[in-house]
Amino acid sequence: MVRSGASPRLSAAVGKSLANAAPTPFWLDQPDAPEPLPALAEHVTTELAVVGGGFTGLWTALLAKERDPSRDVVLLEARSVGWAASGRNGGFCSASLTHGIGNGLERFPEEMPLLEKLGQQNLLEIGETIAKHDIDCDFQLTGELSVATAPWQLEGIEEEAAAARQLGHEVEVLDAEGIRRELDSPALVGGLKFTTGNALVEPGRLAWGLRRACLEAGVRIYEQTPVRSITPGGTGLTLTTPYGSVRAGKVILGTGVFGRSLLRRIGAYVVPVWDYALMTEPLSDAQLAALGWNGPRGAGDMSNQFHYFRMTRDNRMLWGGYDAVYYNGGRIRDEDAYSPATFGRLAEHFFTAFPQLEGVSFTHAWGGVIDTCSRFCAFFGSAYGGRLGYVAGYTGLGVGATRFGAQVLLDKIENRDSERSRLALVRSKPIPFPPEPVRSGVIQLTRASIARADENEGRRDAWLRLLDRVGLGFDS
Ligand SMILES: Cc1cc2nc3c(=O)[nH]c(=O)nc-3n(C[C@H](O)[C@H](O)[C@H](O)COP(=O)(O)OP(=O)(O)OC[C@H]3O[C@@H](n4cnc5c(N)ncnc54)[C@H](O)[C@@H]3O)c2cc1C
Numbered sequence: 001m002v003r004s005g006a007s008p009r010l011s012a013a014v015g016k017s018l019a020n021a022a023p024t025p026f027w028l029d030q031p032d033a034p035e036p037l038p039a040l041a042e043h044v045t046t047e048l049a050v051v052g053g054g055f056t057g058l059w060t061a062l063l064a065k066e067r068d069p070s071r072d073v074v075l076l077e078a079r080s081v082g083w084a085a086s087g088r089n090g091g092f093c094s095a096s097l098t099h100g101i102g103n104g105l106e107r108f109p110e111e112m113p114l115l116e117k118l119g120q121q122n123l124l125e126i127g128e129t130i131a132k133h134d135i136d137c138d139f140q141l142t143g144e145l146s147v148a149t150a151p152w153q154l155e156g157i158e159e160e161a162a163a164a165r166q167l168g169h170e171v172e173v174l175d176a177e178g179i180r181r182e183l184d185s186p187a188l189v190g191g192l193k194f195t196t197g198n199a200l201v202e203p204g205r206l207a208w209g210l211r212r213a214c215l216e217a218g219v220r221i222y223e224q225t226p227v228r229s230i231t232p233g234g235t236g237l238t239l240t241t242p243y244g245s246v247r248a249g250k251v252i253l254g255t256g257v258f259g260r261s262l263l264r265r266i267g268a269y270v271v272p273v274w275d276y277a278l279m280t281e282p283l284s285d286a287q288l289a290a291l292g293w294n295g296p297r298g299a300g301d302m303s304n305q306f307h308y309f310r311m312t313r314d315n316r317m318l319w320g321g322y323d324a325v326y327y328n329g330g331r332i333r334d335e336d337a338y339s340p341a342t343f344g345r346l347a348e349h350f351f352t353a354f355p356q357l358e359g360v361s362f363t364h365a366w367g368g369v370i371d372t373c374s375r376f377c378a379f380f381g382s383a384y385g386g387r388l389g390y391v392a393g394y395t396g397l398g399v400g401a402t403r404f405g406a407q408v409l410l411d412k413i414e415n416r417d418s419e420r421s422r423l424a425l426v427r428s429k430p431i432p433f434p435p436e437p438v439r440s441g442v443i444q445l446t447r448a449s450i451a452r453a454d455e456n457e458g459r460r461d462a463w464l465r466l467l468d469r470v471g472l473g474f475d476s
Contacts, residue, residue: 010344017347017361018278023338025088026279026318026364027204034208036080040222040244046074048413049239049248051227051262053077054086055399056254056391058210059406062129065217067410073219074246076239078226078258082207085256085398088368090277090308090320092144092298093126093199093400095119097425099376099475100397101164107375107471108425115425116167122404123199130201133216135209137202138313143170144198145182145299147191152457153302154190161192170195182295187353191302193295200298200310203399230262232384250413253390254406257332257371263383263390268432270392271443272332273372275476276342277320278350279312279364283357288315290356304450304458307349316363319350324370324447324476328440337367370396374472375430378405382412389413393430396476431472446474 022029048064050057053075061075097119098104104112123141130139148154157173164171172193174182179191214221222241230251231238239246253259253266260267283291298310300321307321323342327333343365351358373379373393378401382389389412391405398405404420411421420426433439449463460468467473 010348013358014344014347014351017351018340018343018365019361021278021343021362021365023365025204025366025368026316027091027202028083028087029364030204033204034211037221037223039224040076040241040246042244043247044074044220044244045247046220047072047249048074049237049246049251050075050254051239051251052254052256053081053207053211053221053223054084054254054256055207055210055402056256056405057252058207058214059403060252060254060409061214061219061221062210062217063403063406063410065214065219067414069217074248075214075219075221076225076227076241076246077221077223080223081211081221082204084258085368085370086207086402087204088277088366089203089399090298090310090318091201091203091399092300092308092310092397093123093139093201094397095123095197095400096397097122097377097401097404099395101167101169102160103376105163107377111424112167114419115423118404118420119400120168120197123197123400126400126403127199129213130206130209133209133213135206135213137205137209139199139201139206141199142298143193143195143296145179145191145193145296146302147179147183147299148189148302149187150303150457151189155458157190157192164192164194169197180292182293183299184290184292184356185353186355195296198296198298199400201399202312227262230384230388232387237384237387249387251384251388252409252413253388254402255390256392257369259390259392263388265381265383266390266392269373269379269430270371271326271433271439272330272369273476274323274325274327274336274339274367275321275370275396276323276339276346276365276367277318278343278346278362280317280319280357281361281363282315283317283360287357287360291354303454305454307346307353319346321476322346322349324474326440326443326447328444329436330439332369338365339367342367370476371398372396372475373430374433374474376473376475377401377425379429380405380408380412380426381429386413386415431470443474450474
């Protein structure tokens with residue numbers, strides 16, 4: 001939305017806006033957060049064991065029960081359901097299965113009509129499931145704004161809109177005046193208004209609601225239960241946990257970027273990229289009037305280093321993105337979820353985008369890890385002679401697509417031939433990242449080139465052009 005690094009020293013006003021921000025995800029810091037379920041402390045057997053209590057694991061367990069209510073399903077979560085990316089995201093629940101239409105058209109041009117149809121159907125069914133289980137997560141089919149903050153971002157916007165319309169979307173091209181009628185920011189020079197293809201949701205409450213729906217369907221959920229190892233034996237697999245074990249006929253890994261420690265091959269394709277977000281206090285009526293947000297109340301900008309932002313049901317604004325941080329060596333440490341330098345940069349950008357909100361405070365500031373792969377959309381695989389299925393690589397757009405991924409995994413372990421299982425998206429893998437330490441070097445070089453492209457009216461340097469040619473990318 002607004003570029004440039006944070007000033008080395010934050011202005012007093014920006015520092016003050018962050019002074020009382022709790023370093024925890026807003027969505028999980030709720031008075032009605034459920035108590036954690038007890039850890040597994042015995043040996044159990046089951047038909048299907050699901051590892052991971054994010055959206056992938058929860059949808060897999062719930063859909064497994066919907067497909068066959070008599071199937072026995074156990075879900076094992078290392079910490080608590082939804083604590084990771086699933087409870088820390090922006091809550092944009094997109095119909096896209098391909099990290100956006102542009103990326104999909106580039107990588108799967110022939111399949112896009114079918115991928116979009118399946119994605120729309122998936123989004124519809126997410127809404128139906130939420131309604132059926134009475135999950136109070138403020139799910140709203142809002143559409144979204146895609147906003148330009150510099151004239152170079154408007155190049156090709158008409159073609160983008162035409163391609164989206166051809167795939168069944170309702171989209172309007174807006175000039176500077178038009179976009180500022182939707183949302184009043186002096187930074188905006190134009191954009192696209194989609195009225196289809198996206199819902200906004202409260203992700204923490206969605207995860208907790210799916211957990212309840214799973215329990216009601218008879219799924220046995222164990223929290224605080226990290227799976228330490230997987231061992232084949234007989235016709236099944238044994239999962240070892242600190243105080244117990246599970247013998248399962250089939251296993252599905254919904255472990256996001258953490259899956260690499262259970263199945264090494266996943267680590268060739270995903271890198272942990274940290275993404276950060278801020279949440280404001282509820283805006284007053286006067287502040288809301290000054291903001292003038294009349295259109296779809298979720299938006300993203302068109303820079304390479306993009307911001308995403310949205311309103312909540314109690315009139316807060318979530319403001320996230322821009323920095324996409326890879327810590328060398330692919331390190332994931334809890335303390336990296338707290339990054340004052342990034343929070344300061346985000347807050348500065350926020351007040352530049354919305355000067356009329358001067359004086360607003362942030363109540364929460366947090367980070368989370370994204371499972372980035374080089375094609376930006378999920379990939380699938382199996383191991384142990386088909387007894388285990390896995391998915392990862394959603395790269396920043398998995399809130400909706402994880403449910404589709406769960407369907408694919410269930411098709412796989414049931415040996416079910418379907419429209420889904422025949423997709424090139426499902427059968428192919430992304431280009432792997434090189435091993436460390438080359439991996440860190442390549443990623444940091446790419447991040448620097450991306451930042452330079454934004455400063456240079458979108459012009460991509462030789463390095464980015466080379467990556468484009470081989471179909472390799474880095475995103476959040
Ligand atoms: C800051 C941020 C903003 C984002 N914004 C959006 C957005 O607006 N829209 C969107 O579509 N996507 C967004 N995303 C991405 C989205 O959140 C993810 O794609 C999605 O939540 C992935 O879900 P998952 O279940 O695959 O992974 P996760 O949510 O990471 O869940 C994996 C789970 O597996 C568990 N686990 C791992 N290893 C083990 C083990 N050995 N034993 C037991 N359990 C294990 C973990 O504890 C974790 O709970 C964002 C992500 C972040 C971090």
